[in-house]
Amino acid sequence: MxxxxxxxxxxxxxxxxxxxxxxxxxxxxxxxxxxxxxxxxxxxxxxxxxxxxxxxxxxxxxxxxxxxxxxxxxxxxxxxxxxxxxxxxxxxxxxxxxxxxxxxxxxxxxxxxxxxxxxxxxxxxxxxxxxxxxxxxxxxxxxxxxxxxxxxxxxxxxxxxxxxxxxxxxTSLLGLKITETRLNQKLLYLAADKGKCNKCGTCAKLCPIANIKMGEDGYPENLMHCQYCLRCTSFCPKDAIPCKINYNGKTYRAVKANKLLI
Ligand SMILES: Cc1cc2nc3c(=O)[nH]c(=O)nc-3n(C[C@H](O)[C@H](O)[C@H](O)COP(=O)(O)O)c2cc1C
Ligand code: SF4
Ligand code: SF4
Missing domain, CATH: 3.40.50.360 (Flavodoxin domain)
Structure with missing residues (x-):
């Protein structure tokens, strides 16, 4: 070849x-x-x-x-x-x-x-x-x-x-459709913990589908069309976006955020 x-x-x-x-x-x-x-x-x-x-x-x-x-x-x-x-x-x-x-x-x-x-x-x-x-x-x-x-x-x-x-x-298409529903968006809502968030905006920059907007109060807002790629929760430098369905609140990341961003 x-x-x-x-x-x-x-x-x-x-x-x-x-x-x-x-x-x-x-x-x-x-x-x-x-x-x-x-x-x-x-x-x-x-x-x-x-x-x-x-x-x-x-x-x-x-x-x-x-x-x-x-x-x-x-x-x-x-x-x-x-x-x-x-x-x-x-x-x-x-x-x-x-x-x-x-x-x-x-x-x-x-x-x-x-x-x-x-x-x-x-x-x-x-x-x-x-x-x-x-x-x-x-x-x-x-x-x-x-x-x-x-x-x-x-x-x-x-x-x-x-x-x-x-x-x-x-079958998976059905799963993806359920993911989109408003009920699911509410159930799995990924929200920043304002006690931990430093308003850095990394989550908004990392979201591949622009589902995060920095609000007027400086904190991230979830625009409710999340596809759950988990980037925001994984690479938030303050661990401020817990994923509710992860076991014991653990977060997984294979690399540091700066490596993924290069
Ligand atoms: C919302 C979601 C759904 C997933 N569904 C599956 C699945 O159906 N089957 C599977 O084997 N792994 C599933 N996984 C695990 C991921 O495919 C796996 O950890 C992958 O390597 C993550 O790649 P990334 O780090 O590049 O995002 C899922 C992960 C997420 C976040
Ligand atoms: S990445 Fe984390 S600390 Fe930075 S704005 Fe988003 S939630 Fe807050
Ligand atoms: S999980 Fe992925 S799609 Fe959902 S808000 Fe976070 S970065 Fe965006």
Whole structure:
């Protein structure tokens, strides 16, 4: 394969996907391949360079992925044979994302060359202790390196996924719809604890979908269309945004905020 350049579009809420795509970038670079990294939340899908191979990286959410990631994929320009690969990170079960995404990119004229799901620490509900998570990250990064090597050597695959996967995709759509409802937004409301918040505005800058606005009193306001990527709660420097459904109020982050922001 005469692979020279990759445009890698990714989103990471709490840093797991960021570590994986960085490891893949490192492996590509070692093999003489240029990689342009792009944040999905800052990118225009209609402006992707169709002359380069495209990479997609994102976390699994609700057996699928976030609505704004789907919007990006659905809005990619039509292509005439651009090669494309995907990688997602997850706590354990996905099901609904790989097969459906393959169909979308194929219909748009891309050539799907590789899909890989990499287990990393769970960043919601039951947050495990640091030692267990460290082991998962180490294993995940080895898989990321191997996957990048497979892409370079033409050994990666994005095969057809059984019908059950499509059924899971439609189940996950229901989950994503429930997430959007006002009742759910109220139940899982991520709000700043004013006793801890220093009004720095980091959460508003980090939110990929502009769901946080700094209010006139200087504190962040939740605009009630959260998709629960957990970035704000994870990277608040004052730990001022508790995630109510996390075990014992624990918060997960795979990297420091300044690393994710570079
Ligand atoms: C709202 C939400 C839903 C999630 N749903 C799933 C899921 O359905 N299956 C799964 O295996 N992991 C799930 N996870 C865990 C994440 O996919 C996993 O921790 C991922 O590596 C996080 O990546 P990030 O740090 O790049 O955001 C979910 C996490 C969140 C925040
Ligand atoms: S990141 Fe934390 S401390 Fe900064 S404004 Fe948001 S809630 Fe407050
Ligand atoms: S408000 Fe927080 S959890 Fe919700 S989408 Fe924005 S950064 Fe993610």
């Amino acid at each position: 005469n692979l020279k350049r990759i445009d890698f579009y990714y989103f990471s809420g709490t840093g797991n996907t960021f570590l994986v795509v960085k490891k893949m970038q490192e492996t590509f670079k070692k093999n003489g391949i240029d990689v342009n990294m792009h944040r999905i939340e800052n990118s225009d899908p209609e402006k992707v360079n169709l002359n380069n191979m495209i990479g997609l990286g994102f976390p699994v959410a609700e057996l699928s992925t976030y609505e704004f990631v789907w919007e990006f994929i659905n809005s990619l320009s039509q292509s005439e044979g651009t090669e494309i690969f995907m990688v997602d990170t997850l706590g354990g079960i996905s099901g609904g994302v790989v097969g459906h995404m393959r169909e979308i990119v194929k219909k748009k004229g891309y050539v799907p060359i590789g899909a890989k799901e990499i287990i990393m620490p769970v960043n919601i509900f039951y947050i495990q202790d640091e030692e267990i998570n460290k082991g998962k990250v180490e294993k995940g990064l080895i898989e990321a390196e191997e996957y990048a090597a497979d892409i370079i050597n033409g050994k990666a695959e994005w095969g057809k996924i059984p019908v059950i996967s499509d059924a899971l995709y439609y």
